[in-house]
Each structure stands twice: as C-alpha cells, then as structure tokens.
Amino acid sequence: MKKEYEIPVKKNQELEVEIIDLTHEGLGVAKIAHYPLFIENALPTEIVKVHVLKVGKKFGYAKVLDYIKTSKDRVEGANNQLIRTGIAPLQHLTYPAQLIFKRNQIVNVLAKTAKLPEVSVLSTIGMEQPYGYRNKAQIPVRKVNGELETGFFKKNSHELVPMTDFYIQDPKIDEAIVIVRNILRKFNVKPYDEVEHTGNIRNIIVRRGHYSHEMMIILVTRTEKIFKNEQITSEIVKALPEVFSVIHNIQPAKSNAILGKESRVLFGKDSFRDELLGHTFQISPQSFYQVNTEMAEKLYQIAIDFADLKPEDIAIDAYCGIGTIGQSFAKKVKHVYGVEIVKEAIQDAKINANLNDIENATYEVGSAENVMHDWVKDGIKPSVVFVDPPRKGLTDSFIRATAEVQPEKVIYISCNAATFARDVKLFDELGYKTEKVQPVDLFPQTYHVELVALLQRVK
Numbered sequence: 467m468k469k470e471y472e473i474p475v476k477k478n479q480e481l482e483v484e485i486i487d488l489t490h491e492g493l494g495v496a497k498i499a500h501y502p503l504f505i506e507n508a509l510p511t512e513i514v515k516v517h518v519l520k521v522g523k524k525f526g527y528a529k530v531l532d533y534i535k536t537s538k539d540r541v542e543g544a545n546n547q548l549i550r551t552g553i554a555p556l557q558h559l560t561y562p563a564q565l566i567f568k569r570n571q572i573v574n575v576l577a578k579t580a581k582l583p584e585v586s587v588l589s590t591i592g593m594e595q596p597y598g599y600r601n602k603a604q605i606p607v608r609k610v611n612g613e614l615e616t617g618f619f620k621k622n623s624h625e626l627v628p629m630t631d632f633y634i635q636d637p638k639i640d641e642a643i644v645i646v647r648n649i650l651r652k653f654n655v656k657p658y659d660e661v662e663h664t665g666n667i668r669n670i671i672v673r674r675g676h677y678s679h680e681m682m683i684i685l686v687t688r689t690e691k692i693f694k695n696e697q698i699t700s701e702i703v704k705a706l707p708e709v710f711s712v713i714h715n716i717q718p719a720k721s722n723a724i725l726g727k728e729s730r731v732l733f734g735k736d737s738f739r740d741e742l743l744g745h746t747f748q749i750s751p752q753s754f755y756q757v758n759t760e761m762a763e764k765l766y767q768i769a770i771d772f773a774d775l776k777p778e779d780i781a782i783d784a785y786c787g788i789g790t791i792g793q794s795f796a797k798k799v800k801h802v803y804g805v806e807i808v809k810e811a812i813q814d815a816k817i818n819a820n821l822n823d824i825e826n827a828t829y830e831v832g833s834a835e836n837v838m839h840d841w842v843k844d845g846i847k848p849s850v851v852f853v854d855p856p857r858k859g860l861t862d863s864f865i866r867a868t869a870e871v872q873p874e875k876v877i878y879i880s881c882n883a884a885t886f887a888r889d890v891k892l893f894d895e896l897g898y899k900t901e902k903v904q905p906v907d908l909f910p911q912t913y914h915v916e917l918v919a920l921l922q923r924v925k
C-alpha cells in the first residue's frame with residue numbers, strides 16, 4: 467500500500483522559513499519538505515518567523531510574526547491595510563522589482579504553458595509616478611459602528627475597512643468619494659446590509675476623464691426609491707464642479723455584481739468623455755474603459771507600432787469596447803471592423819467614430835467568436851487582427867476562424883498572462899509565430915499584468 471503523504475506542518479505551528487518565490491498574486495512562497503506555504507507581505511530571499519494559519523492538502527497559509535532578514539527590494543513603511551485589502555498588494559515591493567516580477571510572470575508561462583521559451587519578452591514599461599493613476603473607483607458603502615462608511619473589503623471577505631486615501635486612485639476621485647459620503651450621511655441614507663439584504667445605498671462609483679476632467683458619479687442602490695434624490699444630487703453638483711453626470715443605478719440582486727440593469731440620469735448626461743491619443747471618446751456607465759489612461763495610451767501606441775499599418779490594410783478590432791484601439795489608427799488604414807458584446811459600448815463606438823470624423827469603421831454587437839465566423843463567411847479578409855479579450859482569453863473557435871482567413875499579423879493585447887500563453891500556443895500550431903511581447907504596467911502596486919504581443923504568419 468502507498469504510504470500516505472504526511473503534511474509536514476501543523477496549524478498554529480510557529481516556524482522560521484526562507485521565502486523562495488512569489489506567487490502570481492504576490493504572496494511569498496516558502497517550502498517545508500516540498501510543501502508550499504503562502505505568506506502575505508513576504509519577499510524572496512527574506513527569512514521570516516511565521517505562524518501557520520491554514521493547512522490544506524497541497525498547500526497552506528501562514529502569516530509573518532517577525533522579519534529576521536529582509537529583502538533589498540522591500541519598501542520600508544508600506545501600508546499594511548493597502549496590502550491586506552488587495553488594493554495595493556505589491557506595495558511592499560520596490561517599483562523596479564515589480565516591473566521585473568511582471569515580466570517574469572510572462573516568461574514563465576510562455577515556457578511552461580505555451581512551450582515557447584524562445585519568445586522575446588521585453589522589459590516592462592513602467593510609470594514615472596506609479597500611484598494615483600486609476601480613473602475609476604467602485605467603492606462599497608456599509609454601516610460600520612453605526613455610521614455610513616466608504617472603504618474597501620478585507621481580502622476574501624465582505625468586511626468593510628473604512629478608508630479615504632486609496633493611494634492608487636486619482637486623488638480627485640478620493641476627494642469626491644468623501645464628499646458624496648458626507649452628503650449621504652447628512653440626508654441619513656441607509657447603507658446596504660448584505661446579510662439581511664436591507665438598507666439601500668450599495669456602492670458609489672466615480673469615473674473621471676484623465677484629460678477632460680469630466681466626472682461621472684453613479685449611486686447604486688438596492689431599491690428603486692432613492693431617498694431625497696433631488697437634494698442629494700443638487701448638493702453633489704454644488705460641491706463637485708467637475709461633475710458632468712449623476713446616474714442612479716438599481717441593483718436589487720443578492721449578487722456580487724456591482725451594476726444592475728436599470729439606470730436613470732439624475733443630472734447631466736448619461737455618459738462622460740475623455741481623450742486617448744488625441745481622439746475623443748464617449749463612455750457610458752456600462753462600457754469598459756482602461757482605468758489607467760496614461761499607460762493605456764502607451765499600450766495602444768505599441769500595438770499600433772507592432773502592426774506597422776499600411777493604407778491598404780483591413781483591420782479587425784475584436785473586443786473593441788467603445789472603439790478606442792481601432793479609432794486610434796482608423797485614418798491610417800482602409801477599413802476597421804469592430805466587435806464587442808456590450809450593446810452600450812457599441813453605441814458609444816458608433817458615436818465616437820462620428821466625434822473623430824472616422825467614416826471607415828463598422829461595428830457589430832455580438833460575441834467575437836460568432837461575429838468573426840460571420841465575417842469569414844461574408845468574405846471579409848483582414849490583414850491585421852487586433853484582439854483585446856477579458857481575462858478568460860480567446861476561444862479555440864475564434865483562434866481557428868482567425869487563422870483560417872490568414873491575416874498577416876495578429877496583435878494580442880492581454881490582461882492575463884496564463885490565458886495568453888494558452889492562446890499563443892494554439893496560434894503557433896496554426897502557423898502564427900509570437901515575435902515579441904511588450905509588458906506595459908497598467909496596474910502599478912498590484913499583481914495585474916498587461917501586455918501586447920506581435921504574432922506574425924509564417925509563410
């Protein structure tokens with residue numbers, strides 16, 4: 467009989483360990499007789515005394531009691547709350563080391579998942595000021611110690627930690643949250659109670675155009691009734707002159723989804739605008755817009771440079787959102803076809819094409835895989851295909867349909883190195899070589915990786 471594997475540590479045990487690695491979520495890894503322990507706020511090369519919190523079959527969790535030797539890459543005085551809430555889980559790692567960490571994630575998955583260790587991965591492009599960058603905040607509202615509070619949930623919990631300085635958000639957004647919070651308090655609005663499913667105000671969402679400074683405030687409530695909405699709205703508009711739009715969204719569900727289906731405008735427009743690479747974009751509440759405008763411009767510019775576009779090119783902008791990528795280069799090519807699953811985003815894309823005097827762009831609502839098949843059937847022959855999918859990446863069927871029409875180049879923008887590696891493996895099998903990968907840091911202080919890759923058809 468096979469001897470049962472004995473886990474070498476016990477819950478509540480205290481021991482001294484050396485950190486040998488970082489997980490892709492930025493947790494320190496120590497191994498005790500091959501058994502991994504994951505440890506928050508611990509960096510490779512550090513020697514720490516830990517308390518074992520949880521012991522699972524394959525791995526466990528521990529927390530640091532004491533640092534015996536610290537890393538040269540450690541930032542002294544990092545904010546524990548920001549690490550613990552997951553707002554800035556890498557804040558304890560110096561910024562240059564964060565950039566190396568992100569490149570390594572990609573190098574590792576290309577070797578292990580894609581079996582393409584030879585692909586060239588360039589150094590991560592970082593920000594000069596790697597904080598205060600987020601143009602969007604989604605802040606939960608709850609009652610804490612009898613008072614309406616705004617803040618952030620503790621990691622893996624729904625316990626609200628009241629907070630006013632979110633560090634990675636546009637400071638103007640942080641200010642707006644406090645102002646709106648105080649107005650809600652003044653009018654005695656009832657915060658949502660998740661356990662009882664009572665109370666009303668669930669979230670405050672603030673979006674602010676990086677260049678335009680147009681601000682959109684979304685108040686998400688459980689019920690249709692919104693308290694003294696006229697007074698509240700007029701106080702918000704008075705206190706925040708940048709406010710361009712106030713929206714009331716109703717989310718009656720007991721789910722984690724932040725936005726509900728129903729929205730109405732309380733003030734101004736039902737969208738706001740911003741600029742990217744000199745073009746104007748309208749953005750509706752339901753539409754995706756990159757949260758780091760400064761770095762999104764760098765990312766898109768690299769994508770465009772990688773594509774080396776020519777006037778006769780026919781380009782597909784798959785997962786196009788409000789049309790940002792395609793419209794940034796539309797004037798350089800013959801035609802752009804965009805596809806996106808969110809109806810409101812396609813409405814924005816069409817309006818944006820008008821705002822930017824673009825006449826050679828066509829947009830379809832639908833899933834990229836279905837619409838790609840339709841385009842292939844209709845005889846559309848793209849020479850370049852841009853893809854920018856969500857974290858789950860592309861589907862087999864989308865990749866095969868793309869390879870079938872034989873574009874010269876595929877420009878893959880990814881926010882998830884693991885699914886990216888899985889997808890380029892299939893592209894490789896279908897005759898598309900990954901020439902180079904450029905990581906761009908859109909999410910400083912977090913473990914999120916963003917990259918753009920050039921895939922070239924092998925003749």
Ligand code: SAH
Pocket residue numbers: 754755756784785786787788789790791805806807808811832833834835854855856
């Ligand atoms: N390229 C845009 C949006 C990228 S985010 C930008 O840079 O702003 C990914 C987009 O894919 C989102 O807008 C999301 O709504 C959309 N999406 C998600 N699943 C999709 C699918 N199956 N088909 C088409 N679009 C999808």
